[in-house]
Amino acid sequence: MAVSYVPxxxxxxxxxRRETGAVPVAGGTDLMVRYRSPAGTxxxxxxxxxxxxxxxxxxxxxxxxxxxVIKAGTELAVxxxxxxxxxxxxxxxxxxxxxxxxNLGTLSGNICNASPAGDAVCVLYALGxxxxxxxxxxxxxMPIEHFITGPGRTVLKGDELMTAVRIPLHSESASFYRKVxxxxxxxxxxxxxTGFITVTENRIADMRLALGAVGPVVVxxxxxxxxxxxxxxxxxxxxxxxxxxxxxxRVKPIDDQRSTAEYRKETTxxxxxxFFMLIEKELS
Amino acid sequence: MxxxxxxxxxxxxxxxxxxxxxxxxxxxxxxxxxxxxxxxxEGECGACSVLKDGKxxxxxxxxxxxxxxxxxxxxxxxxxxxxxxxxISAYSDSGAVQCGFCTPGxxxxxxxxxxxxxxxxxxxxxxxxxxxxxxxxxxxxxxKGVTLASERGKEKGIWQ
Numbered sequence: 001m002a003v004s005y006v007p008x009x010x011x012x013x014x015x016x017r018r019e020t021g022a023v024p025v026a027g028g029t030d031l032m033v034r035y036r037s038p039a040g041t042x043x044x045x046x047x048x049x050x051x052x053x054x055x056x057x058x059x060x061x062x063x064x065x066x067x068x069v070i071k072a073g074t075e076l077a078v079x080x081x082x083x084x085x086x087x088x089x090x091x092x093x094x095x096x097x098x099x100x101x102x103n104l105g106t107l108s109g110n111i112c113n114a115s116p117a118g119d120a121v122c123v124l125y126a127l128g129x130x131x132x133x134x135x136x137x138x139x140x141x142m143p144i145e146h147f148i149t150g151p152g153r154t155v156l157k158g159d160e161l162m163t164a165v166r167i168p169l170h171s172e173s174a175s176f177y178r179k180v181x182x183x184x185x186x187x188x189x190x191x192x193x194t195g196f197i198t199v200t201e202n203r204i205a206d207m208r209l210a211l212g213a214v215g216p217v218v219v220x221x222x223x224x225x226x227x228x229x230x231x232x233x234x235x236x237x238x239x240x241x242x243x244x245x246x247x248x249x250r251v252k253p254i255d256d257q258r259s260t261a262e263y264r265k266e267t268t269x270x271x272x273x274x275f276f277m278l279i280e281k282e283l284s
Numbered sequence: 285m286x287x288x289x290x291x292x293x294x295x296x297x298x299x300x301x302x303x304x305x306x307x308x309x310x311x312x313x314x315x316x317x318x319x320x321x322x323x324x325x326e327g328e329c330g331a332c333s334v335l336k337d338g339k340x341x342x343x344x345x346x347x348x349x350x351x352x353x354x355x356x357x358x359x360x361x362x363x364x365x366x367x368x369x370x371x372i373s374a375y376s377d378s379g380a381v382q383c384g385f386c387t388p389g390x391x392x393x394x395x396x397x398x399x400x401x402x403x404x405x406x407x408x409x410x411x412x413x414x415x416x417x418x419x420x421x422x423x424x425x426x427x428k429g430v431t432l433a434s435e436r437g438k439e440k441g442i443w444q
């Protein structure tokens with residue numbers, strides 16, 4: 001049976017983490033399910049755990065300079081209802097799971113879980129979010145795409161806790177978000193797609209496209225995006241088939257219980273086409 | 285094992301439990317709150333719904349370590365209040381109860397919704413109940429029930 005801790009303060013949580021390597025459990029919406037045992041018995045955690053949802057120091061969200069800071073223990077429902085959060089992130093969170101689960105789950109838990117199908121994570125890639133990691137001796141931050149290295153894998157060290165997600169404020173001319181799943185509530189998505197387009201003087205000033213659940217990690221290509229900067233409508237139209245092909249090469253989904261690789265690829269390309277139509281509309 | 289102190293239906297409780305034990309098990313087996321049902325055990329069906337600090341949660345995935353100092357409300361704490369009676373009688377009068385297994389969770393979900401939004405439209409009701417599965421009613425009768433509870437509650441001034 002795994003040892004479990006309930007730290008009373010953030011300092012205590014950091015100390016327990018350093019001394020025991022206990023895995024933090026915030027909402028429990030993933031870990032309590034993954035390690036569940038028959039009714040009346042304890043979850044079968046393979047490592048020591050600590051329950052951090054009671055830590056007030058880890059809750060809250062606020063603007064700091066050019067960033068929105070969402071502290072790690074902030075529940076999804078709070079993010080969903082906050083007016084300082086980017087509307088596309090709010091929408092992605094609103095479409096996750098169901099109200100009772102959003103009252104428990106956290107964005108940081110979603111990130112640390114590192115599922116390629118995390119819908120909010122796809123939006124965070126597109127917004128260029130960074131994560132803040134804290135241990136007893138240091139604090140560091142890094143872009144989310146450096147933090148997540150594969151399905152369920154991150155570079156979180158054994159003595160670190162994720163303490164916040166930092167999201168640069170972003171305003172775009174138009175945004176695009178689609179989640180494709182079997183039913184609205186609870187079902188994990190088959191795929192998701194987030195796009196942002198900013199146009200100034202009829203040319204692309206900024207274009208971002210993040211694709212979820214079509215590879216081991218969310219797909220975003222700084223290289224392809226930067227090639228679009230400065231394009232006008234004609235230029236983009238001519239370049240579009242080539243761009244679509246290059247995105248297609250980066251989309252490498254798998255078959256699993258939720259969907260097939262073929263469906264995911266085809267549908268993702270359809271969504272890319274839809275996003276390209278939005279870009280053309282913005283350029284016209 | 286650890287002493288965990290919390291408020292259950294308005295009364296202070298101290299239980300000696302492993303912090304990783306599920307709130308659902310403690311409520312049912314230790315404290316006798318059998319209105320809380322275990323359906324799926326993985327947060328999908330809502331039969332175990334309770335209010336934690338006024339928010340709807342699935343007690344099957346809430347570890348006791350997260351309950352320290354919290355205020356928990358189960359159907360037992362709601363059913364004899366004007367708020368609870370209003371929802372229960374509205375469900376009953378709308379035919380929103382058949383086998384009854386989902387009903388306690390459905391009452392808690394409706395209570396959580398109506399406290400925040402006393403006059404929800406149909407879409408808001410469906411969203412609020414979206415984490416609670418019912419295999420009997422086909423949901424329309426439940427939506428009707430919540431609508432009726434909203435209308436009657438307004439007349440009775442329940443949320444003022």
